[in-house]
Amino acid sequence: MNPDNPNAEVQVEQVQEAARALGLQVLVLKARSEVEFDAVFVSLAQQHADALMVAADPRLISHRNRLVALAARHSVPTAYFSREFVTAGGLLSYGSDIADAYRHVGVYVALILKGARPVDLPVIQPTKFELVINLKTAKALGLTVPSSVLAIADEVIE
Numbered sequence: 127m128n129p130d131n132p133n134a135e136v137q138v139e140q141v142q143e144a145a146r147a148l149g150l151q152v153l154v155l156k157a158r159s160e161v162e163f164d165a166v167f168v169s170l171a172q173q174h175a176d177a178l179m180v181a182a183d184p185r186l187i188s189h190r191n192r193l194v195a196l197a198a199r200h201s202v203p204t205a206y207f208s209r210e211f212v213t214a215g216g217l218l219s220y221g222s223d224i225a226d227a228y229r230h231v232g233v234y235v236a237l238i239l240k241g242a243r244p245v246d247l248p249v250i251q252p253t254k255f256e257l258v259i260n261l262k263t264a265k266a267l268g269l270t271v272p273s274s275v276l277a278i279a280d281e282v283i284e
Contacts, residue, residue, distance in 0.1 A: 127181035129156045137181045160189050167196045175202065182207035182221065190214045203267050209258040212283060217263045222252035256280040 127134040194216045197204040207221040260283040
């Protein structure tokens with residue numbers, strides 16, 4: 127997680143809550159920049175982590191190739207928040223559908239251009255999420271993705 131992201135702590139709390147319910151432990155590693163990514167993966171290896179979840183952060187999209195390469199080099203199954211990581215070779219992503227979010231932005235722009243005051247418009251949370259799985263990466267990691275998971279995926283990259 128990027129500790130400079132104001133939403134990071136909320137994400138960490140939610141992941142920790144889910145992990146407790148599943149009887150799993152969470153190790154929180156922080157990286158503000160690409161320079162700190164190597165240290166995160168060294169720490170993952172030292173802690174014998176089974177997997178990595180990259181917290182949602184807009185700055186990390188621009189570093190997706192580096193993060194995906196490090197995950198592959200260290201053989202760490204990694205879940206990402208955006209499909210861009212999976213198309214770059216990452217294992218899987220689950221996150222809001224960006225195209226759907228842009229449609230909502232378009233509707234808001236149209237309303238504002240027609241005279242609506244932004245302060246009067248409701249805040250909209252994402253309602254459409256997508257699961258993208260890269261089978262080539264799963265195979266490289268020695269993982270078999272259950273057919274039940276493949277069946278619910280929005281996209282499977284082979």
